[in-house]
Amino acid sequence: MPTDEPVKAVRRFWQRLGLPGLFDVHVHFLPANIQQRVYAQFDDAGPKIGRPWPIRYRGSHQERVELLRALGVRRFSALPYAHRPGIAGYLNEWARSFADAVPECLWSATFYPEPEAAGYVADLVSAGVDVFKVHVQVGEFRLDDPLLDDVWATLEDSGTPIVVHAGSGPVANAFTGPEPLRRVLASYPRLAVVVAHMGAPEYDGFLDLALRHDRVHLDTTMTFTDFFETEAPYPRDLLPRLVDLQDRVLLGSDVPTIPYPYLHQLESLARLDLGDDWLRAVCWENANRLFDTE
Numbered sequence: 001m002p003t004d005e006p007v008k009a010v011r012r013f014w015q016r017l018g019l020p021g022l023f024d025v026h027v028h029f030l031p032a033n034i035q036q037r038v039y040a041q042f043d044d045a046g047p048k049i050g051r052p053w054p055i056r057y058r059g060s061h062q063e064r065v066e067l068l069r070a071l072g073v074r075r076f077s078a079l080p081y082a083h084r085p086g087i088a089g090y091l092n093e094w095a096r097s098f099a100d101a102v103p104e105c106l107w108s109a110t111f112y113p114e115p116e117a118a119g120y121v122a123d124l125v126s127a128g129v130d131v132f133k134v135h136v137q138v139g140e141f142r143l144d145d146p147l148l149d150d151v152w153a154t155l156e157d158s159g160t161p162i163v164v165h166a167g168s169g170p171v172a173n174a175f176t177g178p179e180p181l182r183r184v185l186a187s188y189p190r191l192a193v194v195v196a197h198m199g200a201p202e203y204d205g206f207l208d209l210a211l212r213h214d215r216v217h218l219d220t221t222m223t224f225t226d227f228f229e230t231e232a233p234y235p236r237d238l239l240p241r242l243v244d245l246q247d248r249v250l251l252g253s254d255v256p257t258i259p260y261p262y263l264h265q266l267e268s269l270a271r272l273d274l275g276d277d278w279l280r281a282v283c284w285e286n287a288n289r290l291f292d293t294e
């Protein structure tokens with residue numbers, strides 16, 4: 001962990017709220033070889049990144065688990081994501097053994113539009129997987145690809161949450177934006193989608209989906225921080241919607257690939273000034289309800 005890590009201030013944040021800790025729905029743990037390639041993308045400010053992005057938490061898996069424990073993050077995800085066909089199986093095996101070894105970690109998995117997807121997703125759901133992640137900006141696929149029809153049907157039935165990075169941040173492509181998700185929800189309206197990054201920068205369109213579909217949640221990942229506010233500021237006139245959706249906003253951080261201390265995400269939520277009940281819901285209660293924990 002960085003030597004200047006403000007651990008005590010993070011612990012004071014949740015202690016002051018009377019919480020037992022934090023539930024962070026958006027943390028990444030990937031196999032070491034893939035993690036290195038992701039870091040390299042960020043280090044080069046590659047085409048999917050678009051701006052300098054100094055990664056703060058580059059430690060080993062063990063060091064990062066210890067960091068989260070020290071901060072009081074009592075539950076977190078691993079969120080692997082497939083950037084091409086043929087690798088979801090490998091990522092899913094890896095994430096399963098990671099969750100077995102780390103009791104606080106949600107059993108996380110991914111899928112890709114490929115003929116095998118319906119089968120492996122159904123198998124994972126029957127085996128009790130906790131959460132899926134898909135990333136259309138990196139994976140370059142359509143959420144309403146017909147190869148995913150049976151996947152969505154399975155996940156709508158099971159109620160398993162799916163963290164979906166579909167917003168056009170940090171760099172838009174032909175697959176990002178709220179429209180593909182809108183079409184999926186038109187066919188599968190009960191899906192427990194968690195919109196990553198509050199849908200940045202298309203906050204309005206994604207919040208609208210949450211208002212129309214009561215199983216749609218949003219994670220705060222990087223949103224409201226100085227780093228995001230300079231590029232994709234959250235519109236002040238949409239602040240009341242965060243109150244309307246108080247029971248469906250979930251704390252997310254994007255550890256390890258963030259360029260500021262963990263504390264900054266928390267302070268960015270606090271400075272919205274939506275009150276302590278809102279913070280308790282977002283940082284702990286909502287995710288426990290969604291994942292049926294505690």
Ligand SMILES: [Zn+2]
Nearest residue numbers: 026028221254
């Ligand atoms: Zn992420």
